[in-house]
Ligand SMILES: [Fe+2]
């Protein structure tokens with residue numbers, strides 16, 4: 001099952017065009033890649049995740065006519081909160097609060113206005129996962145690009161990696177079978193792309209719950 005119908009290489013080509021024409025974004029991309037590649041305590045919130053989300057954001061942002069000069073740096077840096085030791089619950093806010101400092105460390109000079117817009121996207125990127133309300137179109141695109149990783153085969157793959165990162169028990173993992181039905185996307189494009197992957201995730205975790213029954217400890 002695929003959520004994106006693009007040919008291999010197609011989105012990478014679009015990404016290299018953006019990197020070519022936006023020097024500030026290129027600096028963000030390279031700096032963020034190097035920061036996450038050094039952070040090997042993050043098996044889920046790693047560079048591969050940021051990279052897939054970035055390609056998701058190209059698809060959703062272009063279809064929604066969002067300002068890609070804001071969407072791209074925001075999605076690439078959306079999980080920087082984890083580089084500052086934030087928890088799952090707080091990492092959006094921590095990432096937004098640390099953004100100016102992070103950019104300074106990377107010697108990347110965005111205007112105050114752009115920093116504010118990018119920070120707003122980072123702050124609310126959990127969207128319906130954390131009852132956050134992304135306000136701008138760009139923030140909605142960023143939330144959806146990240147939420148798309150919760151659907152379809154990557155939804156299962158990334159969820160298991162996240163549970164490894166946070167060292168959570170199997171029982172908590174099984175909650176995803178029902179939780180996946182409570183997730184709502186912010187844009188029409190996000191909804192259209194995610195929907196076919198919702199049942200896949202529910203089915204997998206229902207099957208896992210069934211397989212787990214013989215091993216379950218009795219109270
Ligand atoms: Fe996140």
Ligand SMILES: [Fe+2]
Nearest residue numbers: 049078079146
């Ligand atoms: Fe993320």
